[in-house]
Amino acid sequence: MMIKSHPGESLLYQYASGDLSAAMTLVVGTHVDMCKTCRQTVCEIEQKLCEENLDALVGVASTTMSKSQCDQMLEAIFASSACNKQAHQPNEILSLEGRRFTLPRTLAHNSHRIGEWSKLVGKLWRAPLTLDNGNQTNLIYMAPGAKVPEHTHKGQEATLVIDGVFNDEQSEYRDGDFILLDPSRTHTPETQDEDCLTLATLDAPLHFTSGISRLLNPFSQLFFR
Amino acid sequence: MQMVSGRTSKRGSMTTTQTDAADKAAELLSKIAENRSRAAFSELFRLFAPKLQSYATRQFGNEQTAMDLVQETMTNVWHKAHLFKPDRGSPSTWIFTIARNIRFDLLRKNKKRKDDISADELWPILSEQNDSLDDGYALDHDVLMQEISFYYAKLPDAQRVVIEKIYIEGKSQQEVSDALGVPLGTIKSRTRLALKKLKELIVDDD
Ligand SMILES: [Zn+2]
Numbered sequence: 509m510m511i512k513s514h515p516g517e518s519l520l521y522q523y524a525s526g527d528l529s530a531a532m533t534l535v536v537g538t539h540v541d542m543c544k545t546c547r548q549t550v551c552e553i554e555q556k557l558c559e560e561n562l563d564a565l566v567g568v569a570s571t572t573m574s575k576s577q578c579d580q581m582l583e584a585i586f587a588s589s590a591c592n593k594q595a596h597q598p599n600e601i602l603s604l605e606g607r608r609f610t611l612p613r614t615l616a617h618n619s620h621r622i623g624e625w626s627k628l629v630g631k632l633w634r635a636p637l638t639l640d641n642g643n644q645t646n647l648i649y650m651a652p653g654a655k656v657p658e659h660t661h662k663g664q665e666a667t668l669v670i671d672g673v674f675n676d677e678q679s680e681y682r683d684g685d686f687i688l689l690d691p692s693r694t695h696t697p698e699t700q701d702e703d704c705l706t707l708a709t710l711d712a713p714l715h716f717t718s719g720i721s722r723l724l725n726p727f728s729q730l731f732f733r
Numbered sequence: 734m735q736m737v738s739g740r741t742s743k744r745g746s747m748t749t750t751q752t753d754a755a756d757k758a759a760e761l762l763s764k765i766a767e768n769r770s771r772a773a774f775s776e777l778f779r780l781f782a783p784k785l786q787s788y789a790t791r792q793f794g795n796e797q798t799a800m801d802l803v804q805e806t807m808t809n810v811w812h813k814a815h816l817f818k819p820d821r822g823s824p825s826t827w828i829f830t831i832a833r834n835i836r837f838d839l840l841r842k843n844k845k846r847k848d849d850i851s852a853d854e855l856w857p858i859l860s861e862q863n864d865s866l867d868d869g870y871a872l873d874h875d876v877l878m879q880e881i882s883f884y885y886a887k888l889p890d891a892q893r894v895v896i897e898k899i900y901i902e903g904k905s906q907q908e909v910s911d912a913l914g915v916p917l918g919t920i921k922s923r924t925r926l927a928l929k930k931l932k933e934l935i936v937d938d939d
Contacts, residue, residue, distance in 0.1 A: 510925070526837040526852070533855045544921070551822060558829035562784040563754075572783045573803075581782070581804050582775055590812040598860075617857045618850070640841070640849035 511543050511684035515666075519688070520546060524553040530639040531709040534614060535666045535686070538707060541612035542684040596620040602705075604633065604649055609671050609705050622647060631699075632656065637707075648706045650674055655698040665689045665709060672704030754780075758824035759817075766815035774811055781825070782807060785832055792836055802839060806832040813859050830858050887934060892927035895920055 515523070515536050522528045523536045540546045573581075600616035602609040604625060611619060623636040631654035635647045650656075650672075667687045674681055676695040681687055689695065758780065764773035782803050789799035809831050817827050834852035841849070853859055885893060898909045906924065910917040 524833075526833045530850050530855060534850075537855055551826075554830055554833075555822060555826045557833075558823070558826040561788045562781070562825050562829050562832075572786050577800075578779065578782060581800075581807070582778055584804065585774075585778075585808050585811050586771060588808050588811075614855065614857065617854055617860065621850070638848075640844075 511539075511545070511682075511686075513679075513681060513685040513687055514543065514546055515539060515686050515688070517549070520549055521553055524550050525557060529643065529709075531643055531645045532666060534618065534637070534639065534645055535668050535707055535709050537614040538612050538670070539668050539684065539686040541614050543686075602647075604705075605651065605703075607703065611670065615670070615707065625649075645707055645709050648708055650697070650699045650704045650706070652699055652701050652703050654703075656696065667706050667708040670705040670707055672699070673702050674699045674704040674706070755823045755825065759819050762810075762814045762817045762824055765811065766817070777810070778807055781810075781828055785828075788832065789836070793839070798839060802832060802835050805835045805839075809835075809859060816859055827858075830856065834858070885931070888927055888930060892923045892930070895923045896927045896931075899924060 519528070519532075519536060520540075523533060523540070526533075528536065540550055596617075596619075598613070598616040599619040600611045600613075602611055602619070602622070618637065621637050621639070623638060625633050625635045628634050631651035633649040633651075635649075636644045637647060638644045647670075665688070667681075667689070669681050669683055669685045671683055673683075674697050676697045678695070758777060761773045761777040761780075764770040765777065785803045785806055786799055789802035790796065793799050793802070806828065810828060813831075817824065821827075834856055837852035837855070885896065888896065894913070895909055898904045898912065899906065904912070906920045907917060909915075910920045913920070
């Protein structure tokens with residue numbers, strides 16, 4: 509099955525340069541883990557960035573760091589110990605509601621950041637993935653037959669399907685599909701017969717737009733943050 | 734969410750000088766990894782430190798932070814040289830991605846708290862775990878090896894041959910493409926289809 513929805517090239521470029529937020533880097537990076545096409549593109553972009561930022565500078569050599577600066581730094585490096593700040597062991601299995609999901613690499617490396625699952629409206633579950641001061645992404649699990657009330661996004665939201673399938677008014681999204689939503693678009697994600705695990709960034713709370721679900725707005729930051 | 738458009742490979746456009754420089758750097762890295770050679774590292778350092786310094790100065794506009802980036806990047810190169818994989822890209826690209834990660838962390842340093850995420854967690858390029866990305870999400874590799882023989886008979890011939898060469902003979906998709914005289918794209922789609930089929934067979938059987 510082909511992944512049909514990818515991050516745009518400028519987003520991949522910012523990802524490779526290290527210019528995205530931690531949350532967006534995590535979501536784009538997880539897509540890249542799942543997507544050979546984008547992995548290839550990122551390799552090419554990194555190579556290009558390297559050519560522009562490092563390789564192009566053939567002439568600078570002698571003009572900058574002095575001999576003594578170099579020697580000093582070399583000495584410090586040889587004296588340093590291998591920085592084995594023991595990273596958390598990657599855990600690529602996620603169990604939820606009797607289901608086992610295999611997490612892609614970048615997400616598996618951050619599994620220790622996944623917080624408690626809590627049940628939201630309908631057939632939805634959410635677990636925060638805390639990145640840094642005040643920032644997080646969310647893992648969202650939609651059981652079969654789940655429906656998120658129609659809403660818009662006040663900020664830019666990226667959603668990545670880790671496993672399963674969901675659809676909105678526009679299309680159907682499956683494993684690896686990356687969806688970028690902007691504030692101008694309302695949508696109503698739902699699952700049919702299958703369930704779906706997604707990873708989503710959210711800059712601002714959802715804004716519910718239709719009928720009775722508007723009553724949820726005052727509480728929306730409790731649902732998706 | 735645009736479709737990824739076709740783009741040209743940059744590798745073909747490398748000049749001879751660049752290729753020579755890349756070979757030289759790769760050789761130095763392997764000496765560092767194998768013998769902990771300080772001489773090889775010093776030579777590599779003289780090749781890259783000024784470039785890194787120039788990159789960092791433009792990024793930070795601050796001499797001291799720029800020197801920090803050079804030192805931290807090259808410290809990683811010294812200790813992690815064994816993680817450089819020549820088949821994945823050039824030495825300078827590898828060093829650049831390390832510098833990119835250091836820059837990401839340095840930019841957040843003032844605000845950073847103890848448990849905050851670091852670039853190494855976002856781009857696990859220096860992870861000792863040698864996680865393969867090749868069939869990554871499609872199927873767990875061990876499960877594949879254990880359960881494959883039974884289900885595998887149910888695959889169409891064309892797909893089975895590809896899976897056999899990749900997972901049993903350990904060939905790359907490019908090698909399979911060359912061996913069978915079939916375009917790489919076809920090999921990729923056969924692999925994908927076969928893995929999907931296998932996944933369905935295994936799941937249905939649960
Ligand atoms: Zn992609």
